[in-house]
């Protein structure tokens with residue numbers, strides 16, 4: 435069960451090698467999280483992540499999970515919930531793709547959309563159902579500011595995040611009053627391996643800052659979290675710019 439401050443004792447991460455997810459897990463383990471499930475594609479990286487968190491004192495298990503194989507989600511994630519209550523699910527998997535390449539390779543673009551959107555619809559619904567059956571828990575979804583308004587430079591990724599964001603908001607409304615809380619997290623540019631090859635954007639932040647914002651959001655039982663917080667105002671302005679102006683911005 436969560437403590438009086440809304441922090442989880444048990445955590446399930448979907449996308450178990452995500453740098454943002456692992457920074458969040460480290461932070462929560464330092465508070466009171468004792469059990470962690472890392473769901474992800476089997477790899478030495480996933481095993482290393484589990485070993486690292488074990489070293490911090492948590493009981494950590496891994497489970498094979500592929501966002502691109504929705505038919506397997508019920509079985510893989512059902513196994514986790516069958517082992518005991520999960521206080522928090524962190525939906526952290528995602529892929530940026532390569533916009534220039536993917537515009538010329540529709541199958542690759544579809545993989546971005548299927549990973550970030552339909553993979554999340556499927557696994558999100560499986561987890562939401564399990565949390566609802568428990569009667570408590572938080573589903574924390576890593577969306578992105580990229581979903582707020584599609585940009586020329588990354589509209590394939592951005593549109594998948596827009597779908598994910600809308601899905602998570604609707605799911606949060608559907609679960610309102612059930613004891614299950616859905617929190618949508620919208621980071622801007624975060625310095626991780628996902629963005630390592632990109633020029634740094636204004637207001638760039640770190641996985642640790644996202645982790646701190648997630649903790650604060652859980653304590654407040656927030657529905658939406660921007661990281662950094664200033665992006666809420668920036669995006670509100672950008673969202674309302676006329677297309678002809680927005681198109682010319684160097685974003």
Ligand SMILES: NC(=O)c1ccc[n+]([C@@H]2O[C@H](COP(=O)([O-])OP(=O)(O)OC[C@H]3O[C@@H](n4cnc5c(N)ncnc54)[C@H](OP(=O)(O)O)[C@@H]3O)[C@@H](O)[C@H]2O)c1
Pocket residue numbers: 448449450451452453454455474475477479499500501502525526527528529530549576577578579620621622623624625626627628629
């Ligand atoms: N970095 C940013 O600037 C930023 C900004 C806003 C939002 N976000 C979002 O935050 C989340 C975490 O990103 P991050 O920065 O921590 O990136 P990351 O370290 O590259 O993590 C991405 C994760 O997604 C997993 N993944 C990719 N495809 C998968 C699939 N088919 N099935 C299962 N797992 C899959 C990866 O697993 P493998 O180890 O198997 O590849 C990895 O665990 C993503 O949803 C991302 O879109 C990131």
